[in-house]
Amino acid sequence: MRGAVRHLxxxxxxxxxxxxxxxxxxxxxxxxxxxxxxAPVLTTLDCLDSYLDPALTPSDMLPWLASWVAIGFGEQMTETQRRALVADAVSLHRGRGTLDALIRLVNTLTGIDARVTDSGGVGWSTRPGGYLPGTDEAVVTIHLPDETDVDRQWLQDVLELGVPAHVSVRITILNPPS
Structure with missing residues (x-):
């Protein structure tokens, strides 16, 4: 926590x-x-760019900086993951709902390169509730290696915020232990 600097x-x-x-x-x-x-005011103004940079800002300033880019943190996230999430927030918002953004989000949250697949159903209808091509259910599947140490329910809840409303998220473990 920052405080008064003696003899500044x-x-x-x-x-x-x-x-x-x-x-x-x-x-x-x-x-x-x-x-x-x-002196503290002038020093803060001289260092303002450091407060606004996710890589340099003090750790107690990260939640404040995250609120500027509409990002929240999970309890189990490390400081490195939080800084990476804030740094990438704008591009993640821009790509929200796309496979690329989901892959980057999973990578940021878990630190691993996950494989992401979707059902591929695309279509439109002139009537509400009309038939859409593809599978009956639009699904994004996240394939995680079996050694991944992450709270799957938390990850699923976070990822459901990043997909369109009609798409569900399913997390699977690759090579599950026998």
Missing amino acids: TSAHPMGEQLPAIFAEGEAQKLTQALDEVL
């Missing part, structure tokens, strides 16, 4: 910018006091 000095003390007549005395004491109060 201003990069540009105000006393040095006063006319020579004020080089000594009470004016210098006043500007030193103002420098002490304003």
Whole structure:
């Protein structure tokens, strides 16, 4: 957690910018006091780009930064996964509902390259509830290696937010233990 930094000095003390007549005395004491109060503000403004970069921001600032890009975190996510998710949030939102975005989301959340397949049913109808080609159910299947240590229910809940409303998500384990 960030707090006050002891003995933080201003990069540009105000006393040095006063006319020579004020080089000594009470004016210098006043500007030193103002420098002490304003130094944290000026330092924060000088480092603002670091607060907005997911790779550099302090860990307690990540939830605030994530709220800017409409991303939430699961309890079991590591800090590295959280930073990667915030960094990739805009492109994930842009590709939401596509296989590419789901593959990248699974990779970010689990750290593995999962195989993602879908049922392939595509079509349209002029009537609500009309027949659509393909399978009876639109399904995205996530194939995870058997050594994957991830909460499958949490992953399924997160992935269901990334697919269209009519598509369900099914998680399978590749090469399940015999």
